Amino acid sequence: MLAGGSHWRKSSSVECRRTTADPRPRSSYQSLVPFTAAYGFGARVVSRPVESSKAFEHVLVVGAGQMGGGIAQVVAASGRRVSLHDAAPGAVERGLEAMRKSLTKLAEKGGADPDEVLARVQPADDLVPADLMIEAVIESAPVKADVFRRADELFAPEAILASNTSSIPITTLGAATGRPERVIGMHFFNPVPVLKLVEVIRGLETAAETAQAIVQLARDLGKEPAEAQDFPGFVSNRILMPFINEAVYAVLEGVAEPEAIDTIAKLGFAHPIGPLALADLIGLDTCVAIMDVLHEGLGDPKYAPCPLLRQYVQAGRLGRKSGRGFYAY
Numbered sequence: 001m002l003a004g005g006s007h008w009r010k011s012s013s014v015e016c017r018r019t020t021a022d023p024r025p026r027s028s029y030q031s032l033v034p035f036t037a038a039y040g041f042g043a044r045v046v047s048r049p050v051e052s053s054k055a056f057e058h059v060l061v062v063g064a065g066q067m068g069g070g071i072a073q074v075v076a077a078s079g080r081r082v083s084l085h086d087a088a089p090g091a092v093e094r095g096l097e098a099m100r101k102s103l104t105k106l107a108e109k110g111g112a113d114p115d116e117v118l119a120r121v122q123p124a125d126d127l128v129p130a131d132l133m134i135e136a137v138i139e140s141a142p143v144k145a146d147v148f149r150r151a152d153e154l155f156a157p158e159a160i161l162a163s164n165t166s167s168i169p170i171t172t173l174g175a176a177t178g179r180p181e182r183v184i185g186m187h188f189f190n191p192v193p194v195l196k197l198v199e200v201i202r203g204l205e206t207a208a209e210t211a212q213a214i215v216q217l218a219r220d221l222g223k224e225p226a227e228a229q230d231f232p233g234f235v236s237n238r239i240l241m242p243f244i245n246e247a248v249y250a251v252l253e254g255v256a257e258p259e260a261i262d263t264i265a266k267l268g269f270a271h272p273i274g275p276l277a278l279a280d281l282i283g284l285d286t287c288v289a290i291m292d293v294l295h296e297g298l299g300d301p302k303y304a305p306c307p308l309l310r311q312y313v314q315a316g317r318l319g320r321k322s323g324r325g326f327y328a329y
């Protein structure tokens with residue numbers, strides 16, 4: 001039985017999407033690029049020398065979900081002190097538990113001692129001042145803007161405020177503070193300890209020194225930075241989300257079972273994971289939030305989330321984090 005019901009097939013949103021005029025050939029954004037290239041496609045890999053760097057000895061990570069936990073882990077593994085804050089009771093403890101599991105696996109392959117890394121992570125009941133904030137709360141512009149506003153009041157003027165947002169304009173987050181020149185996007189990829197890319201996004205007012213310091217930090221963390229402009233979805237999700245959305249439409253329209261769709265992407269395009277399994281990993285709620293930003297920000301209905309994706313979120317099927325999405329976990 002396919003996950004989507006046939007009643008969706010002639011829905012007006014499907015029709016609306018299909019009539020969207022897109023001057024580009026569809027193959028230009030559905031091309032069979034290898035998965036790794038899809039993550040970095042179109043972005044300029046930063047290779048210019050960095051003139052200034054900051055040590056960022058103490059980093060506050062806000063949000064201890066799958067991304068915040070991963071970010072706290074790689075920052076602590078680099079020898080820095082991390083404060084980890086989450087608004088939800090028990091979230092930091094769950095984040096620390098996930099970090100221990102990941103660090104234990106990495107230690108088996110010669111990685112750092114998990115106890116040593118975890119000793120550098122301090123749970124924080126509220127925001128605490130640090131040299132750098134990396135915000136990784138839910139993909140909601142008002143929630144993120146509120147975190148930036150509060151951090152701006154608390155942090156020393158020279159501190160940098162970064163967001164791991166997938167799609168929300170960095171310029172908007174900068175405008176919530178009195179230091180837009182020190183606000184930047186530092187977009188990690190999931191799972192953070194494994195994937196090398198950090199997309200670095202400058203808002204309209206972000207200073208060059210801020211970008212250079214964050215590029216240098218990404219390298220210190222063993223990552224490869226690539227710069228993108230502050231457009232909705234930046235580069236990565238502008239490419240990835242239409243790909244995922246198209247796979248969801250293929251489920252909805254009964255073209256194939258989720259397993260077959262993912263097998264086609266894995267074996268046909270040499271992707272390590274299919275688009276539906278990837279959507280489950282990202283979180284279907286996060287996918288919908290990103291697509292809403294792309295849709296609104298770029299003004300093209302082709303970015304509107306597939307109704308089936310929205311329905312899964314309404315049903316609480318958020319993917320791996322809730323135990324069920326396109327697959328059961």
Ligand SMILES: NC(=O)c1ccc[n+]([C@@H]2O[C@H](COP(=O)([O-])OP(=O)(O)OC[C@H]3O[C@@H](n4cnc5c(N)ncnc54)[C@H](O)[C@@H]3O)[C@@H](O)[C@H]2O)c1
Pocket residue numbers: 062063064065066067068085086087088091136137138139140143147164165166167187188189190281282283286321
């Ligand atoms: N999931 C991915 O694959 C992925 C990849 C790159 C970037 N991102 C981005 O990273 C961010 C976090 O995504 P995630 O997948 O970790 O989500 P998640 O749902 O796993 O975690 C979000 C956490 O934020 C916490 N939170 C919510 N409001 C808060 C507040 N006001 N203060 C402190 N904590 C708060 C929640 O309690 C939750 O623990 C989002 O902006 C998302 O777009 C996600």
